[in-house]
Amino acid sequence: MAADAPSNPTAGPSTLRRLLDGDVWHSFRSSPVAMLAALIALVCFVCALFAEVVAPHNPFDLATLELLDSLKPPSWVDGGEPKYLLGTDGQGRDILSALMYGARISLLVGIASVLLSLLIGVSLGLLAGFVGGRTDAVIMRICDVMLSFPSILVALMISGVGRSLFPHAPDMLALVVLVLAIALTGWVQYARTVRGSTLVERNKEYVQAARVIGVGPLRIMRRHVLPNVLGPVLVLATIQIASAIITEATLSFLGVGVPATSPSLGTLIRNGNDYLFSGEWWITAWPSLTLVLITLSVNLLGDWLRDALNPRLR
């Protein structure tokens, strides 16, 4: 019994494949909400990814901007033009195109920070669970302290410190700091989950057997622990993408997020806010709507994924 678990080369991926092939896919097909959410998320993702191709205009190409076309309402309102489907902003930029480019930045930062978060969290969790002892205690204490602080504060502090340290930073660096800031707000959940699973697996007999034979800890962690935590980590990651996107949007709205040259949805909302009182509601409305659609669909997917992967509900 102990012999075939570690030596079975497909122990890891087959778990994942089994999940995807069986109940999960069936659950997906039978949930109209999940399918709709996935569709919306997919559309947003594709538009964002292929913004250059899909967008009708390029809002960053100053040559194509016509100041005369600024502040045009959406095409179905009086005064609007079909050329600018959702209207234009104060500089004559097409809102629909700006949306796509903006969504791209938002998604990029969101996904990048979640990946980084995952990396940090899973590594620390594995470390804490496997090594145990003082390392474990220290890491867990850091987790506790970090959890008691609201994420926005952590992100703001790191952002603020980054600005002071590198006051004239190039855009790339600013983006990196931003991604780091958001990543550091979300890693704790992964660390905890992975640590829990590691502790459980570590005590199992086949792991102990592997250690006796001399299999290195890294290999054990990779082969045995990781496949088991993949499910919950996946659910966490999906839900975290939504919150990462919101955090980035918030930071950008506050003026301390993405640099002005690569505006995200948050930046667009911030800029549009100034026109709210003068009646040009569309400049802030469309980016807000897009942001909400993206986060809502990702949240729904995350919710559905959690239910689908929950053995108790099957």
Next chain:
Amino acid sequence: MLVFILRRLVQALVVMLSVAFIAFMLFQYVGDPVTNLLGQDATEEQRTALRKDLGLDRPFPVQFAHFATNAAQGEFGISLRQGRKVSALIVERFPATLELALVAGLIALGLGIPLGVYAALRRGKASAQLLMTGTLFGVSLPNFVIGIVLIWVFAVELKWLPSFGRGEVVTFGAWTSGLLTRDGLLHLILPAFTLSAFQLTLIMRLVRAEMLEVLRTDYIRFARARGLTDRSVYFGHALKNTLVPVITITGLQLGSLIAFAIITEQVFQWPGMGLLFIQAVQFADIPVMAAYLCLISLIFVVINLGVDLLYFAVDPRLRVEGKAH
């Protein structure tokens, strides 16, 4: 129980010291501490004097101790952006944020608990499903989007409520309150509801989940088997048991509210600590950032302690030390 309190106090002290340490690092190594303390218009003599005074050539622990004692007295130097003492700025802005956070918290509790109970008791009915779907929106909508929508509906279109600033305030000594004037209250409405939205949905979901758990317990079944009225069962037994764990979470939420006020204050240009902090971050105004960090940590630590003590008061299992016999 005394042992418990002592232990928590020690923990609190450790946390505060660590936070002070981080603030200290910010002060010393990010930007120039002398400028941080004196402002940018200080003369060369003032700088040299301060450098000696600060003992910047002294060993690290001494400098830290100096900083910590100053911090404990609220002395954080001069704001780089405004040129005024940080402590004065904070004192000026604190009431605005506190009032906003408290009112938002009351709204979140006052609406969240009843709605959560309703959603649990009427589980499966359309109204309850609708409420739960609503909470999904509450979690997915960022704070500032809610604020913008509310501004647009109530301030721009309907023109019922103001959307900027605090309105008329009344001053008592160091405290300024907007709660006592009609104008102040009107100005408080939109920001308070915006700030409370996230907590509201959180509390609602929590209360509903807890209540459903409690309704499945044996003691509720036994209470029904004894023929107690529905009112007794739901509001006498189930509700009380539901609220005990809810208390911890909501207590901690107050601290979270103060932090999230940052965003709301920006949307509504509410003159509180949050707005001050944002401006500090934009400007890299280290003294203000450090001061805000320490203050927020203090608030969190105090709230945590308070919630722990509250638990003692509410759950009898924690109180009595004697053995069961």
Next chain:
Amino acid sequence: MTAPLLEVSHLRVEFPTRRGTLLALDDISFSIAPGEILGVVGESGAGKSLTGAAIIGLLDPPGRIAAGEIRLAGRRIDNLPYEQLRRIRGREIGAVFQDPLTSLNPLYTVGRQLVETITTHLDLTASQARARAIELLAATGIPAPEARVDHFPHQFSGGMRQRVVIALALAANPKLIVADEPTTALDVSIQAQIITLLKKICREQGAAVMLVTHDMGVIAETCDRVAVMYAGRVAEIGPVADVIHRPAHPYTVGLMGSIPAMDEDRERLLQIDGAMPRLTAIPPGCAFNPRCPRVVERCRAERPELAQVGATNAACWRPVTVEAVR
């Protein structure tokens, strides 16, 4: 012959599920005379607890009574509206559940829970109710009741807690107690005490008891009559001594035979081959037929009704009529 206190006739309890309707109780009939102690014994899943739940009216949804009648002192109670059923609970039928640890609300004192129950059903002032609460605690053998009435549940040990539960069940002076495995969660040494208490106090108050358990020893000590349940049906019912010493249904025979005796010299424990069928897979005819050593063709085709065999009633086409098994 006095009129029965509780009469259950042809009770059917169903659970509609997405995969079809599960029949959990199939045509159960029995009665309990005033002051009598009826034991209900059977394996896990046989339906004993469900019967108790149906009688109190606390079937967990989606379970529901699909057919049959339950009469308390001649009056039908299974079809009553919620409010009337609520008044019966506690006042005329009391309940004792299995786990004393979780039966009591940890946040309220024992006294408050008692007083609440008393004032819900009886017209007493607060101080009268409190006095009665102390009386009840004393009657259930709790020392220093005046002090302990203000203690919280976690301050009582397991056995003491179950005494409190019994006090609560008897608070409004019901005529029938449904006790669902009242001693299973307790230490063996405490079990005997609780059972003795239950028996004594019910005799004193003149309450009848429906004692649900899987422990034949408890049944033998305590009950006047016993009903043996199998797969949601009553296999045999009769006076306790007769069911134990002269069982007629082959299942009961097997049950009695599997209890090890102190005076026998045996190398292996006897058991009945096979297992009780799941609710979804109950065979046609007699539910016991796949495991029965006395099975005939008729058993597989027709379901037997309860019929008198010697001193007991058994639902069997070929009951055992030979003299004592033990």
